[in-house]
Amino acid sequence: MDLPTFLVQCLNALQYGLLLFLVASGLTLIFGIMGVINLAHGSFYMIGAYLAFSLAPVFGGNFAATLVAGLVLAVIFGYALEWLFVSYLYERDHLQQVLMTYGLILVFEELRSILVDNDVHGVPVPKWLDGSVQLGDLMQYPVYRLAVSAVCLAVAAALYVVIARTRLGMMIRAGSSNREMVQSLGINIKFLYRVVFAAGVALAVLAGMIAAPVSSVYPGMGAQVLIVCFVVVVIGGIGSVRGAFLAALLVGIVDTFGKVLFPQAAGIAIYLLMAAILLWKPEGLFRQG
Amino acid sequence: MPDTGAPLLRAHGVTRRFGGLAAVSEVSLDLAEGAIHAVIGTNGAGKSTLINVLAGEIAITGGSVELLGIDVTHWPQPKRAQAGLGRSYQRTTIFPRFSVFENCRLAAQATHQVPWNWWTAAADCPKSTALAREALDRTGLAGLADRTAGLLSHGEKRQLEIAMCVATRPRVLLLDEPLAGMGAEEAQRMVELLNRIKPTHAILLVEHDMDAVFRVSDRITVMVNGAVIASDVPAAVRADAEVQLAYLGEVHV
Amino acid sequence: MMATIRRLFVPLTVMVLLFAFPLATTGFYLEFTSKVMILAIFALSLELLVGATGLVSLGHAAFYGIAAYATVLLSPKFGAASVFWLLPAAVTCSALYALLVGALSLRTRGVYFIMVTLAFAQMAYYVFHDTKLGGGTDGIYLNFKPEVILFGTKLLDPGKPVALYYVVLVSLVLVFLFLAVLLKSRFGRVLAGIKSNEQRMRAAGFATFPYKLAAFTLAGALAGLAGFLVAVKDGFVNPEMLSWHESGAVLLMLILGGMGRLSGAVLGAFAFALLQLFFQWEVVFGNFAKHWPLMLGGTIILCVAFMPNGLIGLPAQWRARRARKTTEEARA
Numbered sequence: 001m002d003l004p005t006f007l008v009q010c011l012n013a014l015q016y017g018l019l020l021f022l023v024a025s026g027l028t029l030i031f032g033i034m035g036v037i038n039l040a041h042g043s044f045y046m047i048g049a050y051l052a053f054s055l056a057p058v059f060g061g062n063f064a065a066t067l068v069a070g071l072v073l074a075v076i077f078g079y080a081l082e083w084l085f086v087s088y089l090y091e092r093d094h095l096q097q098v099l100m101t102y103g104l105i106l107v108f109e110e111l112r113s114i115l116v117d118n119d120v121h122g123v124p125v126p127k128w129l130d131g132s133v134q135l136g137d138l139m140q141y142p143v144y145r146l147a148v149s150a151v152c153l154a155v156a157a158a159l160y161v162v163i164a165r166t167r168l169g170m171m172i173r174a175g176s177s178n179r180e181m182v183q184s185l186g187i188n189i190k191f192l193y194r195v196v197f198a199a200g201v202a203l204a205v206l207a208g209m210i211a212a213p214v215s216s217v218y219p220g221m222g223a224q225v226l227i228v229c230f231v232v233v234v235i236g237g238i239g240s241v242r243g244a245f246l247a248a249l250l251v252g253i254v255d256t257f258g259k260v261l262f263p264q265a266a267g268i269a270i271y272l273l274m275a276a277i278l279l280w281k282p283e284g285l286f287r288q289g
Numbered sequence: 290m291p292d293t294g295a296p297l298l299r300a301h302g303v304t305r306r307f308g309g310l311a312a313v314s315e316v317s318l319d320l321a322e323g324a325i326h327a328v329i330g331t332n333g334a335g336k337s338t339l340i341n342v343l344a345g346e347i348a349i350t351g352g353s354v355e356l357l358g359i360d361v362t363h364w365p366q367p368k369r370a371q372a373g374l375g376r377s378y379q380r381t382t383i384f385p386r387f388s389v390f391e392n393c394r395l396a397a398q399a400t401h402q403v404p405w406n407w408w409t410a411a412a413d414c415p416k417s418t419a420l421a422r423e424a425l426d427r428t429g430l431a432g433l434a435d436r437t438a439g440l441l442s443h444g445e446k447r448q449l450e451i452a453m454c455v456a457t458r459p460r461v462l463l464l465d466e467p468l469a470g471m472g473a474e475e476a477q478r479m480v481e482l483l484n485r486i487k488p489t490h491a492i493l494l495v496e497h498d499m500d501a502v503f504r505v506s507d508r509i510t511v512m513v514n515g516a517v518i519a520s521d522v523p524a525a526v527r528a529d530a531e532v533q534l535a536y537l538g539e540v541h542v
Numbered sequence: 543m544m545a546t547i548r549r550l551f552v553p554l555t556v557m558v559l560l561f562a563f564p565l566a567t568t569g570f571y572l573e574f575t576s577k578v579m580i581l582a583i584f585a586l587s588l589e590l591l592v593g594a595t596g597l598v599s600l601g602h603a604a605f606y607g608i609a610a611y612a613t614v615l616l617s618p619k620f621g622a623a624s625v626f627w628l629l630p631a632a633v634t635c636s637a638l639y640a641l642l643v644g645a646l647s648l649r650t651r652g653v654y655f656i657m658v659t660l661a662f663a664q665m666a667y668y669v670f671h672d673t674k675l676g677g678g679t680d681g682i683y684l685n686f687k688p689e690v691i692l693f694g695t696k697l698l699d700p701g702k703p704v705a706l707y708y709v710v711l712v713s714l715v716l717v718f719l720f721l722a723v724l725l726k727s728r729f730g731r732v733l734a735g736i737k738s739n740e741q742r743m744r745a746a747g748f749a750t751f752p753y754k755l756a757a758f759t760l761a762g763a764l765a766g767l768a769g770f771l772v773a774v775k776d777g778f779v780n781p782e783m784l785s786w787h788e789s790g791a792v793l794l795m796l797i798l799g800g801m802g803r804l805s806g807a808v809l810g811a812f813a814f815a816l817l818q819l820f821f822q823w824e825v826v827f828g829n830f831a832k833h834w835p836l837m838l839g840g841t842i843i844l845c846v847a848f849m850p851n852g853l854i855g856l857p858a859q860w861r862a863r864r865a866r867k868t869t870e871e872a873r874a
Contacts, residue, residue: 031653037653037656037657088847092846094598094652094653094656095592095598095793095797096797096846096850098598098600098656098793099790099793099794099797099842099846100842100843100846100847102790102793102794102839102842103838103839103840103841103842103843103846104839104843105839106835106836106838106839106842107835107836107839107840107843109835110833110835110836110839111836113833114833114836223786227660227661227664227786230657230658230660230661231657231661233657234650234654234657234658234661238653238654264673266668266672267665267668267669267671267672268665268668268669271661271662271664271665271668272665274658274661275646275662278646278647278649278650278658279646279649282649282650
């Protein structure tokens with residue numbers, strides 16, 4: 001592999017890993033703080049992508065406006081979903097949560113089928129990002145992909161600031177390691193949960209929207225991203241956003257280079273990675289507590 | 290002090306660190322057959338951690354543990370249990386949905402595991418049923434054998450906890466606050482139980498109930514912040530100045 | 543004595559009905575019931591894991607699909623194989639993968655275990671979906687169904703639907719009885735103890751990992767039996783048999799029927815298949831029938847929310863509610 005190709009693959013790995021982080025961070029936060037395993041989390045990613053596709057004509061192709069509209073809808077949707085559905089899952093055991101959120105996946109998939117369709121779609125890259133950067137003599141890299149990575153990094157940084165430096169973040173960190181304690185401290189737990197859930201949904205929806213021009217919009221994308229996110233969370237440790245970040249990057253690298261170096265073993269590289277880590281450190285690489 | 294036998298469990302310099310914090314620091318003690326060795330201390334003194342390390346539930350950071358002359362320092366818990374070490378838990382750890390009898394029988398089964406025999410019903414297993422009956426008789430629960438364990442009173446559940454512990458006929462017992470949450474009458478019954486099983490076991494007793502501790506122990510070790518500050522016969526411990534200082538205002542009546 | 547008869551009454555009646563069924567019907571209903579009985583075996587295998595041992599696996603379909611694929615791939619292209627080596631071979635393939643996955647997954651607990659089992663199933667799915675091994679997304683056909691040949695005579699022709707029906711029925715009965723005996727045995731009681739309080743089991747002296755691994759492998763093998771039967775029945779396998787939808791469906795059967803009881807697993811399989819059929823019934827739902835997953839999803843949510851003990855647990859639930867009502871009325 002020559003240097004420009006290697007560089008391209010590195011950038012691809014970075015972009016994929018960062019997108020994964022966006023989705024996985026929501027999943028791990030929701031589980032870490034509320035103790036809910038939500039199988040439908042991948043559906044939010046899918047919803048984001050289909051939103052980007054459906055809203056684009058509404059805003060005449062203005063991608064920024066589509067993003068903002070999509071995020072607003074996501075927050076409202078997440079807030080409502082927590083209030084009407086997820087809040088009933090807190091007291092239930094994992095099996096019931098798994099099954100109820102599995103039912104939710106079926107509902108979301110069919111709603112999408114009814115409201116939009118079951119087809120594969122493309123979403124055009126916004127014009128002002130539609131260009132390439134020169135890498136070496138022969139290689140070019142799409143500006144949009146770099147922009148995606150940049151947005152993900154910005155969100156990651158924002159997440160870090162919120163979690164490490166704000167009161168809300170303090171409550172999140174406390175809730176992540178000791179839920180009962182936070183509750184007994186009289187913090188408005190209902191509101192905290194709703195905010196965290198809505199944020200998790202928004203993160204996944206955002207990821208889906210910005211990924212749409214790159215990875216296209218297809219029905220199975222929710223399931224696919226969910227399972228990879230599970231691998232990320234297992235490796236990074238539940239409830240650890242830092243762990244999710246590092247694990248997502250690791251998975252991004254292994255998956256991208258795996259597909260390039262061993263195209264036949266394409267899909268299974270990350271599962272082999274997970275198996276190896278389970279052998280070595282069953283608690284995950286960065287498990288807290 | 291009654292005639293006690295050779296030490297069945299010896300702990301040398303047992304240390305357990307969590308990051309920079311030493312929850313248990315250089316604790317040494319012996320458990321002799323026919324004797325009760327109590328470990329007391331304020332909250333957070335490291336008593337439960339000590340039991341967990343001796344039982345093999347959490348890994349040891351330093352020191353050694355010898356059971357019946359064998360070095361079991363790095364043995365996992367089930368292996369130590371098989372070698373004759375039993376423990377009870379501070380938080381009642383029983384099988385709430387099973388009957389009292391089945392609770393003991395299943396625990397006793399550990400000494401006679403025949404997993405490949407899939408055709409014989411467990412209830413027909415002579416060895417485990419006999420051990421269960423014996424354990425229930427010794428702890429005075431024979432009358433409640435068919436009751437569902439989850440429906441017992443708190444005191445009865447604590448008794449069952451002990452019964453399950455002795456069902457495997459261990460030589461050494463680690464008891465973590467068996468009197469926890471008990472009223473006076475129940476505590477009295479538990480103390481009688483402990484005296485009944487004392488002659489055939491070497492017992493480590495972690496307790497907060499000072500009255501019971503001083504009544505029933507042959508030796509007392511006092512821990513503060515993970516380290517031992519005194520280890521002697523009860524009378525000497527009671528008179529020890531350092532112990533009195535540590536316990537000022539914390540003694541249970 | 544009376545209690546035993548009462549307890550056995552329903553299962554025995556069901557068995558008699560099932561044995562008599564082919565005399566009354568043919569074609570679609572026969573095939574449908576065969577399929578459901580195979581799903582019942584699949585569900586029973588998961589019950590051993592989830593209901594008996596408390597290990598929630600979201601990747602059980604992998605063992606179902608692997609045996610099915612093994613059945614097709616190991617069958618010679620130009621003749622029928624003997625069931626006496628094909629069946630053990632297919633089941634062994636599933637059991638081996640279960641052993642491997644179990645050895646790794648059981649190092650985790652709780653939610654991690656759920657996620658890891660799903661991931662390993664997905665890995666197997668990709669092997670059959672993306673590589674030429676399994677004919678890709680199209681799947682592969684079984685050219686010749688295996689035969690039951692004993693001492694040179696052909697005992698059964700699994701190609702005939704009725705013969706296959708009885709093979710499946712007998713298998714179901716045998717698996718049911720085997721598990722019923724197993725769960726009462728010492729091994730089965732240890733599993734129950736692990737489910738109830740694993741810490742206490744370890745404190746008593748049980749090394750719990752080997753027991754869990756044995757249960758996991760056995761469950762995988764039994765799922766493999768179901769996979770073998772479905773491959774023989776349909777003569778066709780495709781990667782979707784290993785998909786997480788299949789894993790979710792079988793988990794659903796357990797909670798629908800009621801966990802903790804073997805008959806719950808069987809009941810759940812029937813209930814699930816009937817529900818799925820019902821929601822696809824155009825006579826009732828018209829054009830909306832093609833969106834049956836929506837109704838299925840809604841039903842799942844409602845079932846888990848309001849029927850946590852499944853259909854089998856309904857009588858007890860009603861009795862409890864009636865008892866509560868009478869005490870409330872008495873107090874008022």
